[in-house]
Amino acid sequence: MAGKAAGTATRGGKGSAALSREQWIRFYRTMYLSRRTDDRELLLKKQQKIFFQISGAGHEALLTAAGMTLRPGHDWFFPYYRDRALCLALGQTVVDQLLQAVGAGTDPQSGGRQMPSHWTNKSLNLVSPSSSTATQCLHAVGCAEAGRYFHHHPEAAKGTYAPTDYRAWKDVQFHADEVVYTSIGEGSTSQGEFWEALNSASNGKLPVLFVVEDNGYAISTPVETNTPGGNISRLVANFPNFHFAEIDGTDAQACVAAMQEAAEYVRTRKGPALVHGHVIRPYSHSQSDDERQYRVADELEADALRDPLGRMQAWLIQEGLLTEDEVNALEREVDEEVRAAADQALAAPLPAITSIPLHVYSEQVDPCSSAFSTAPAPTTGTGDRTMADLINATLRDEMRRDERILIFGEDVADASRDQHLKSGALKGKGGVFKLTSGLQAEFGSDRVFNSPLAEANITGRAIGMAVRGLKPVVEIQFFDYIWPAMHQMRNELSVMRWRSNGLFSSPIVMRVPIGGYLTGGSIYHSQSGESIFTHTPGVRVIMPSNALDAAGLLRTAIRCDDPVLFLEHKRLYREAFGRAPYPGPEYMIPFGKAKQLRAGTDLTIVTYGALVPRVLQAAQRLSSERDISTEVLDLRSLSPYDFEAIAESVRRTNRLLIVHEDMRSWGFGAEVAARAAEELFHDLDAPVRRLASMDTFVAYQPVLEDVILPQADDVFRAAAELADF
Template sequence: MGRGISSSKELRQGGSPGKNGSGAATLTADVVSGSSTEDHLSPSELLEFYKLMYESRRIDDREVLLKRQQKIFFQVSAAGHEAFQAAMGKALRSGYDWVVPYYRDRTLCLTLGVTAEDMFLQAVGAGTDKASGGRQMPNHWSSPELNIISTSSSTATQILHAVGCAEAGQFLAHNPQAAEKGVGDYRAFHDISFHSDEVVLTTLGEGSTSQGEFWEALSTASNRKLPVIFAVEDNGYAISVPVETNTPGGNISRLVANFPNFYFAEVDGTDPEASYFAMKAAVEHCRAGNGPAFVHGHCVRIYSHSFSDDDKNYRTAEEREADTMRDPLHKLQMRLLRDGILSTSELTEMEERIDAQVAAAAERALAAPLPAISSIPKHIYSEDFDPTRPELETTPGRPHMEESGSTEQGADRTMADLINACLRDEMRRDPRIVVYGEDVADATRIKALKESKGKGGVFKLTAGLQTEFGVERVFNSPLAEANIVGRAVGYAVRGMKPVVEIQFFDYIWPATHQIRNELAVMRWRSNGGFASPVVIRVPIGGYLTGGSIYHSQCGESIFTHIPGLRVVFPSNALDANGLLRTAIRCDDPVLFLEHKRLYREPYGRAPYPGPDYMIPFGKAAITRPGTDVTVVTYGAVVPRALQAAKRAEQMHGISTEVIDLRTLSPYDWEAIATSVKKTSRVIVAYEDVKSWGYGAEIAARIADELFEDLDAPVKRVAAMDTFVAYQPVLEDAILPQPDDLLQAITELRAF
C-alpha cells in the first residue's frame, strides 16, 4: 500500500483538515507541508498553469454574465478548483489516458484540450456543441478524441465507469486480438485503441464519497489492482451540506486509508506544485501496474455551488472570506509577481489577451446554429445496427453433434441449455465478450474445480463458460448490482461487449440508477460520441411454488419506459437462443429477461439451431392462429394462454389467436393491429400487477388507434395489485392462471 504527499514525505496517520475560528477548513502542517526542494515547477511551467487557471476563471465569469443576460440557461463553475484540476491534466497524457470527469472539471478539460469555444457551445446549447449537440447542461464533458467519457449530472455513478474502463484497457492489453477491427458480420465495430500502460482518471466532489458506488468502485479497483486514479476535489461542501455531515470525522482520506494496493496522497488543492507532484506520483504508481491511486485535494469554492445557488444562505461571511484568501488563482498570481516571473505590465497584457480570446469565443458560440428539431430522435438507438430488420431472421440449422454439445442429434433442449449454447457460440465468435455477475463463474478458486463440476450461476446457465474461456473472460463480481452494470458501461465505451447477469430481477433495483441515467442514455447524451451496448441477462418472474416476494417479481414496464434500452422477454428455448444472439450482436443496451419457470419446462424445448440463428427484435410470433379473440402476451403467460385457448375451443368453440410479443421494446404493433382487425376482440395478458403494467400501454394504443375495429372493450388479465406470496395457494390466486384467461376469453366472445 503506497502513501504519499506533495513533499514525498510520509503522511502521518493523524493528519486531517482542522477548523479555524469561522468553521472554514484549514490545512494542518502534517497533511500538506508544501513541495520539497526537488519538487518545484519551473517558471515556464508555473506560467502555463496560470494561463490555464486564468482562462478557466474567465470562462466561468463570462458564463455568469451570459446567464444574467439569459443567453444561457445554467452555470456551474470550477472557481477554487483550478490548480488541482490543472495538475491532473498536466500529469496525464491527453488522448492516451482516459478521463471520467464530473461536472466541475472545467480546468481539467481545458488542460486536456477542450477549448473555450467548445465550452461556450455547450452553454448556449448549440447544434455544433461537440459534447452533446445541445442535449446536456454545460460542463457535462464528452470528447472521444481526447478520451473524455461522457459525464452525467448524477453523483458517483461515473467512478464505476472508470473501473470498467480500466478493466477493459487491461483486458485489451493482454488480449490484443480482441481489438482487431471487423469481428463478426452483424455489428458495426469501431477501432479499439488501448495502451498497455494507460491510466484512467476519475474525479468527484467530496460529497459524492457518501454514495455506495464510490465504495464499490474503490473495492473493485483495489481487488483487481486497476490503474485508476480517484481524485477527490474537496471544497468542504456538497451544495449546502458541510463535509462533517457527509463524512465521519470530516476527512475521507482517513476512512479509505486501509484499502490495499493504493497510492494515497492528501494535498493542498490550491497549490499547483503540491497538486502536480502528488498527481504525478499517482500516475507513475498506476502506470507501473502497482494498483490504483487516491489523491485528495483540499480546494475552495470561490463561487456558490452553481448560479442557481446562493451560499450566503448557509455560510458565514468569515468563512467565505477565508476561502477567498486561499483562492488558487490569486495565490499563483502573487507568486508570479513576487518571484519576478512576470512584471505587472506583462501579467496585465497576458490577462487582457486571454480576456479577449474568451470574449471572442463566447460571441462565436452565441452565433452558432441551434440544434434542428429533426435531430431529437437521432442516437436514441444505434444508426449502425438495426436489430429489427427482417434480414436478421434465419432458419434453424441442424449442426453436427459436436457443435451442439448434445449427445443426441437434433435432441430437444431446454431454454437454459440453448441460452448457454448461445453464450458459448458468441464467445467463440467474438473475443471481446466478457461474462460476469454474481456466481456466474464455475469457481473463483480454480483448485475447487478439481473436486467439483463448478457452479456456473444459480440456475447453471453459465456453466462451463469459465472452464472453456478462462478467468479473464468469465468471472464473479462482488455482491453489488450497481457495480455490475456501472463497470459494464466502462467496458462497453471502450468497444468491448459485456454480457452481465443480475442474479434475480428482484435485486435489480440497486442497478436501476446506472441503467436509467447512464447505460441507456450514453449514446444520446454524447450525441453519438459514445455508446454502451451492454447485455444484461436477468432471471425474472414467479410461478415458482415458494418464490415469495423476493424471488417472483416482475416489473418490466419500468424498463420499457426507458428510451435507448431494448427489452427482450422470450417464452421458449428457440426464441431465447435466437433473440440472445441478436442482443449480443446489437449495438444498443439490451435488458434480456429470462423467465425462471421456463428455464427447464417441457413446454418450448427445441433442438440446437446452430451458431448463427437469429430473430429480429420487434417481430411477434403467432403461436396459435384464431379468428374470434386475440390474446396478446409474453413470457410465462404464453403457455398459460395456449392452455386457455385450447380449452376455449374444446369447450366453447371459440377460436383464439395467441400472439407472443417476444420483445417488449420494440414491440410488434403491426402484428397486434392485424390480429385485432381480424378478431375485433382483444385481451392483453401479463404476469405483472394489473395497474400501471406493461399491458396498459398496449390496451391504450389499441383503444386509441383501432377503436373502430373493436366489437368489445379491450380487456386485461394480470396479477393482483399486491406482492407474490410464499404459500402456493396464495401465489396461484395472485398470478394470472389459465382459468383466468379462459374466463376472459369466453366473456369477451359473448359481449
Template sequence: MARQTEGALATRQETAGKYPLSNEQLIEFYRLMYLSRRVDDREIVLKRQQKIFFQISCAGHEALLVAAGMALKPSYDWFFPYYRDRAICLALGNTAEEQLLQAVGAAADPASGGRQMPSHWSSSKLNIVTPSSSTATQCLHAIGCAEAGRYFSQHPESAAKVDGDYREFKNVKFHGDEVVYVSIGEGSTSQGEFWESLNTASNGKLPVVYVVEDNGYAISTPVEANTPGGNISRLIANFPNFHFAEIDGTDPIACYNAMTEAVAYCRAGHGPALVHGHVVRPYSHSLSDDERLYRSQAELQADALRDPISRMQVWLMREGILDADGINALERKVDLEVQQAADVAVAAALPTVDSILKHQYSEDLSCTDARFATEPAPSDDPTERTMADLINTCLRDEMRRDQRIVVFGEDVADATRAEALLDPKVKGKGGVFKLTAGLQVEFGSDRVWNSPLAEANIVGRAIGMAVRGMKPVVEIQFFDYIWPAMHQMRNELALIRWRSNGDFSCPLVMRVPIGGYLTGGSIYHSQSGESIFTHTPGVRIVMPSNALDAIGLLRTAIRCDDPVLFLEHKRLYRETFGRAMYPGPEFAIPFGKAKIVRPGKDLTVITYGAVIPRALQAAVKLHRETGIDVELIDLRSLAPYDWEAIAKSVRKTSKVIVAHEDMKSWGYGAEIAARIGEELFDDLDAPVRRVAAMDTFVAYQPILEDAILPQPEDLYRAMADMAAY
C-alpha cells in the same frame, strides 16, 4: 502513503525540484487556470443576460485540475470527470468555444448537441467520457474502463474486427500503461458507487487515479456533516494497494507533484491512487444557489485568501517568472479568447426539433436490423433442448466468435479459487440456475468471473467496459435484486449514446431471471416489473417464451449495438413446453417482431413470457369445448414491440385481451390496451380487456401464489367472456 498539508506552498523549495516545471510550463499552468476562471465568469454574464440557462463553476478547483491535466495524456489516458472539471478538460485540449457552445445549447456543441446542461464534458477524441449529473456513478465506469484496458493489453487479438461483423469497433484503443482518471466531490464520497469502486480498484490493483475535490461543501452541507470525522482520507487509508496523497489543492506545485506521483504509481502497475485536494469554492454551488444564506462572512473571506488564481499570480511575480506587465498581457489575451468564443457561441445555430430522437438507439446496427432475420440451420441432431441449454450454448458460440465478450455477475463462475477449478471432483457452480456452467472452464477466469455482491458494481463496470469497446454480458442473479443497479441503468446505460449525441455508446447485455410460478418463490424471488424498464428510452428489452426464441434473441442482443435487458423467465428455463433443436451458430431473431403462436379468427390475445403456455392451454381448451378460435400473439420483444402485428390481428378479430404476469394496475399491458383504444377503436367490437396479477406481491404459500398470478383458468374465463360480448 504520501500526505501533504495546506502549508505545502510554503515548502515549495523542498518539493519543486521533484517534478520540475519549466518557466514556460508554469506560465501555461497559470494561463489554463485563468482561462477556466474566465469561462466561468463569461457563463455567469451570459446567464444573467438570459442567453444560457444554467451555470455551475470550477472556481477554486483550477490548480488541482490543471495539475491533473498536465500529469496525464489526452487521447491516451481515459477521463471520467464531473461537473467541476472545466480546468482539466481545457488542459486536455477542450476549448473555451466548445465549452460555451454547450452552455448555450448549440447544435454544434461537440459534447452533447444541446442535450446536456453546461459542465458535462465529453470528447471521444480526447477520451473524456460523457458524464451525467448523477454523483459518483462515474466511479464504477472508470473501473470498467480500466479493466477493459488491461484486458485488451493482455489479449490484443481481441481488438481485431470479428469476421462477418457489421459494426466497426468503437473506442478499442489501448497502450498497456494507460491510466484512468475519475474525479468526485467530497460530498459524493457518501455514495455507494464510490465505495464499491474502491473495493474493485483495490482488489484488482487497477490503474485508476481518483481525485477528490474537497471544497468543504456538498451544496450547503458542510463536510463534517457528510463525512465521519470530516476527512475522507482518514476513512479510506487502509484500502490495500492504494497510493494516497492529501494536499492543499490551491497550491499548483503541490498539486502537480502529487498528481505526477499518483499517475506514475498507477502507470507502473502498482495499483490505484487517490489524491485528496483541499480546494475552495469562491462562487456559490451554482448560479441557482446563494452560499451567503448558509456560510459566514468570515469563512468566505478565509476562502478568498486561498483563491488559487491569486496565489499563483503572486507566486509567479515573486519568483520572477512573470512581472505585472506579463501577467496583464497574458490575461488580456485570454479575455479576448473568451470574448470571441462567447460571440461565436451566442450566434451559433440551435438544434432542430427533428434531431430529438437521433442517437437514442444505434443507427448502425440496431437490434431491429433485418440482417438478424436468419433461419435455423439444418441439423443431424434431433435432440430438443431447453431454454437454459440453448442460452448456455449461445453464450459459448458468441464467446468463441468474439473475444471481447466477458461474462460476470454473482456466482456465474464455475469456481473462484484455483484449487477448486483444478479439482476434478468439483463440478462448478455456473450460476444459481446453471446457465453459465462450464464457461469459465472453457474461456478462463479473465473472461468469466464472479463479481462482488453488488448489482450497481456489475452494471457500472459493464458500462465502462462497453464504452471502451468490450461486449460485457452480465447477469443480475434475480430480477428482484435489480434495484441497486437501477440508478446505473436509468441514468447511465440508457443515456450514454443520446446524451453524447452519438459520440459514445455502451452496447452490453444484462441477463436477468424474472417471474413467478415457482411454488415457493415468494416476495423476493418472483417479481415481475418489466414496465418500469420499458419506460426507459435507450434500452432494448426482450422476454422469450421458448428455447428457440431465447437463442435467437440472445444472439441478436449480443451482436447488435444497443444495450439490451434480456429477461429470462425462471419457470421456463427447463419446461417441456418450448424446447427446440439447436439452430446453429448464426441463427438470430430481430427485435420488434412478434410471433403468432396460434392463428385464430375470433379473438386476439397478446402476451409474453410464462403467460404464453398458460394462454395457449386456455385457448386450446376453449376451441375444443366451444369452437371459439383464439389468435395468440407472443410479443417476444417488449421494447420495441410489434405494433403492426397487433394491429393486423385486432383488425381481423375485432376483440382483444392483453395479458401479462405482472400486477394489473400501471402494468405493461395498459400501454398496449390504451394504444389499441386510441388507434383501433373503430375496429373493435368489444372493450379491450386485461388479464394480469393482483395488485400485490407474490406470496410464499402456493395457494396464495396461484390466486395472485394469472392462471389458465383466469385466461379461459376472460376469453369466453370476451367471445360472448
C-alpha cells in the same frame, strides 16, 4: 498515515514539482482561462443568454495539475462538473465549453442535449458524464479493466465487419501504461458507487486515479455532516494496493507534485491512487444557489485568502517567472479569447428539431432488420433441449466467435478459486441456475468471473467496459434485486449514446431471471416489473418464452449495438414446454417481431413470458369446450414491440385480450390497450380487456400465489367473456 498494506501515503508536502518556466506559465494561463470562462458564463446567465451555470472556481490548481500531468487521447477521463480547468488543460477550447452553455446545435459535446459543464470529447478520451454524482467512478473502473484486457488480449482489439456486428464501428486503441482518471466532489463520496469503485479498483490493482475535490460543501451540507470525522482520506486509508495523497489543492506546486507521483504509481501498475485535494468554492454551488444563506462572512473571507489564482500569480512574480506587466498582458489576452469565444458561441445555430430522435438507438446496426433473421441450422439428432441449455450453448458459441465478450455477475463463474477448478477438485457452479456453467472452465477467469454482491457495481463497470469496445454480457442474479442497478441503468446505460450525441455508447447485455410461478418464491424471488424498463428510451427489452426464441434473441442481443435487458423467465428454464434442438451458431431473430403461435378468428390474445403456455392451454379449452377460435401472439420483444402484428390480428378477430404476469395497474398491457383503443377503435367489437396479476406482491404460500398470479383458468374465463360480449 495509512499502513504499509494500503500502499503509500503523503500528507500535504510539496514534493518536487517538475515543470519548466513555459509550463508554469501555461499552468497559470489555464487556471485564469478557466476562471474567466466561469465568469463569462455567469454574465451570460444574468443576461438570460444561457440557462444554467455551475463553476469550477477554486478547483483550478488541482485540476490544471491533473490535466498537465495526464495525456489526452492516451489516458481516459471520467470527469465531473467542476472539471473545467482539467478539460482546458487537456485541449478543450473555450468555444467548445460555451457552445454547450448556449445549447448550440454545433455543441461538440452533446448537440445541445446536456447542461453546461458535462465535458465530452472523443479524441481526448473525455467520456460523457451525467449530472448524477459518483456513477462515473464505476465506469472508470470498467474502462481500466477493459484496457488491461486488451493489453493481455491484443487480438481482441481487431474488429470484424459483418453487417450485424457492433464491432464494425468499434476499433479499439489501448496503451500498456494508460491511466484512467475519475473525479468526484467530497460530498459525493457518500454515494455507494464511490465505495464500490474503490473496492473493485483495490481488488484488481486497477490503473485508476481517483481525485476528490474537497471544497468543504455538498451544496449547503458541510463536510463534517456528510463525512464521519470530516475527512474522507482517513476513511479510505486502509484500502490495499492504493497510493494516497492528501494535499492543499490551492497550492499549485503541491498539486503538481502529488499528481505526478500518483500518475507514476498508476502507470507503473502498482495499483490505483487517490488524491484528496482541499480546495475552495469562492462562488455558490451553482448560479441558482446563494451560499450566503448558509456560510458566514468570516468563512468566505478565509476562503478568499486561499484563492489558488491569487496564490499562483504571486508565486510566479515572486519566483521571477513573470513580471507584473507580463501577468497583466497574459490576462488581457485570455480576457479577449473568452470574449471572442462567447460571441462565437452566441452566434452558433440552435439544434434542429429533427435531431431529437437521433442516437436514442444505434444508427449503424438495426436489430429489427431482416439482417438479423436467419433460419435454424439443420438438426443432427441432438434432440430437444431446454431454454437453459440453449442459452448456455448460445453464450458459449458467441464467446468462441468474439473475444470481446466478457461474462460476469454474482456466482456466474464456475469457481473464483480457479486453481481448484483446474485441478479437478471442484465441479464448479456457473450461476444459481447453472446457465453459465462450464464457461469459465473453457474461456478462463479473465473472461468469466464473479463480481462483488453489488448490482450497481456490475452494471457500472459493464458500462465502462462497453465504452472501450468490450461486449459485457452480465447477469443480475434475480430481477427482484435489480433495483440497486436502476440508477446506473436509467441515468447512464440508457442515455450514454443520446447525451453524447453519438460520440459514446455502452451496448451491454443484461441477463436477468424474472418472474414467479415457482411455488415458494415469495416477495423477493418472484417479481415482475418489466414495464418500468420499457419506459426507458435507449434500452431494448426482450423476453422469450421458449428455448428456440431464447437462443435467437440472445444472439441478436449480443451482436446488436444497443444496450439490451434480456429477461429470462425462471419457470421456463427447464420446463417441457418450448424445448428445441440447438439452432446453430448463426441463428438470430430480429427484435420487435411478434410470433403467431395459434391462428384464430374470434379473438386475439397478446401475451409473453410464462403466460404463453398458460394462454395456449386456455386457447385449446376455448376451442374444444366453447368452439371459440383464438389467435395467440407471443410478443417476445417488449421494447420495441410489434404493434403492427397486433393490429393485423385484431382486424381479423375484432377482439383483444392482453395477458401478462406483472400487476394489472400501470403494467405493460396498459400501453397496448391504450394504443389499441386509439388506433383500432373501428376494428373492435368489444372493449379491450386486460388480465394480469393482482396489484400486490407475490406470496410464499402456494394457495396465495395461485390466486395472485393469472392462471390458465383465469385466461379461459376472461377470453370466454370477451368472446360473448
